[in-house]
Amino acid sequence: MQLKIDWIAVNGYERVLRFEEPRLGLIGFIAIHSTQKGPALGGIRICPYASEELALKDALNLSAAMTIKCALASVPFGGGKTTIIGSPKKEKSREYLHAIGHAVNALKGLYICAEDSGICTEDIAAIHEVTCHAVGLPGEKGSGNPAPFTAFGVLRAIKATFAFLDGSDTLTGKHIAIQGVGAVGGHLAQFLFWEGARLTITDIDMEHAAKISHQYGALLVSPEQIIDTPCDLFAPCALGGVLSATHIERLRCRAVVGAANNQLPSIAEGDLLMRRSILYGPDFVANCGGVINVSFEKNKKGYNASASWEFCSSIYDRMLAIYKLAQKEHISPGRAAHVLAEKEFLNVEDPSNALTQTS
Numbered sequence: 559m560q561l562k563i564d565w566i567a568v569n570g571y572e573r574v575l576r577f578e579e580p581r582l583g584l585i586g587f588i589a590i591h592s593t594q595k596g597p598a599l600g601g602i603r604i605c606p607y608a609s610e611e612l613a614l615k616d617a618l619n620l621s622a623a624m625t626i627k628c629a630l631a632s633v634p635f636g637g638g639k640t641t642i643i644g645s646p647k648k649e650k651s652r653e654y655l656h657a658i659g660h661a662v663n664a665l666k667g668l669y670i671c672a673e674d675s676g677i678c679t680e681d682i683a684a685i686h687e688v689t690c691h692a693v694g695l696p697g698e699k700g701s702g703n704p705a706p707f708t709a710f711g712v713l714r715a716i717k718a719t720f721a722f723l724d725g726s727d728t729l730t731g732k733h734i735a736i737q738g739v740g741a742v743g744g745h746l747a748q749f750l751f752w753e754g755a756r757l758t759i760t761d762i763d764m765e766h767a768a769k770i771s772h773q774y775g776a777l778l779v780s781p782e783q784i785i786d787t788p789c790d791l792f793a794p795c796a797l798g799g800v801l802s803a804t805h806i807e808r809l810r811c812r813a814v815v816g817a818a819n820n821q822l823p824s825i826a827e828g829d830l831l832m833r834r835s836i837l838y839g840p841d842f843v844a845n846c847g848g849v850i851n852v853s854f855e856k857n858k859k860g861y862n863a864s865a866s867w868e869f870c871s872s873i874y875d876r877m878l879a880i881y882k883l884a885q886k887e888h889i890s891p892g893r894a895a896h897v898l899a900e901k902e903f904l905n906v907e908d909p910s911n912a913l914t915q916t917s
């Protein structure tokens with residue numbers, strides 16, 4: 559293996575590296591935004607980035623978002639991310655996955671990788687063959703697929719949203735529109751169905767969406783129609799950047815809470831939602847169930863699904879606290895979440911305390 563590693567100095571980031579294995583056609587970046595609360599945790603994303611610059615930019619943005627996500631989830635980790643230029647659907651050889659693991663090892667435990675788009679739990683298992691700094695392992699070894707835990711966390715965030723809006727968190731009869739019924743959105747549809755919610759769903763994979771629609775009595779609409787659907791709550795569970803100013807103008811709901819990462823192109827769109835009296839549950843709080851679940855793999859006592867489930871359940875209280883702070887300070891929930899995240903950092907007196915909570 560001819561793995562080439564170059565270190566890149568980036569202001570505001572602890573470590574950034576570019577790795578390349580020319581023979582395997584592998585080029586990627588690892589960014590560590592912060593290890594103040596513990597080793598940086600973050601997924602490996604494989605994406606057909608148009609340039610190295612875009613891949614690096616994504617690693618930087620996503621690792622900074624992971625710092626905030628981990629702080630608000632109260633898990634003893636910082637923010638990191640790996641981005642790799644390539645097709646997420648491409649068959650990955652064991653050698654290719656091992657090369658990624660060796661790049662992770664270059665950070666000597668400061669970064670712990672997990673799955674993200676284009677990487678599945680089996681890929682993580684192969685990466686784990688060469689590095690112990692990987693979580694989200696399948697089977698008895700680890701916590702497995704995080705999607706059901708992420709969906710459960712989104713459900714809890716949705717319930718907190720209605721508790722704040724209506725004084726009751728019952729979902730019976732509430733109309734919820736889900737964009738994307740993949741791993742997370744599919745589980746969310748199931749959970750919401752059992753809570754008595756009325757569903758409208760979409761997906762670019764209409765064949766798959768039709769199955770979910772049949773299973774949970776959901777109305778199926780085209781991907782173009784979902785934004786305009788009159789409903790109580792819109793749940794983006796597909797793409798990032800979906801809440802652009804144009805889309806916000808089209809929304810006909812009282813609240814937006816979903817799993818998709820980076821739903822707002824910038825924090826300013828959060829203010830726009832506020833001006834339209836649409837309550838927005840910040841994505842990095844709503845979707846932190848997956849991070850909570852993989853973080854339990856590094857728990858000294860070993861992975862415990864029940865403890866993880868209980869921790870994910872507390873997303874309800876976190877979201878409610880954010881809404882209340884936003885209301886008190888007349889700011890958007892996104893800005894309130896950042897205020898709370900900063901407070902979390904002030905609570906870290908000695909980062910080595912956080913590290914001792916993980917093995």
Ligand code: NAI
Nearest residue numbers: 704705708738740741742761762781795796817818819848
């Ligand atoms: P997935 O790939 O299993 O599901 C996404 C679904 O969205 C797919 O079925 C896809 O066909 C559909 N889709 C893509 N573009 C669409 C469009 N324009 N309109 C409608 N549907 C569209 O991914 P997964 O794991 O369910 O993740 C969903 C989102 O949640 C992503 O943004 C991901 O980053 C985020 N997330 C996922 C976590 C997890 O545990 N899987 C954890 C935290 C965040």
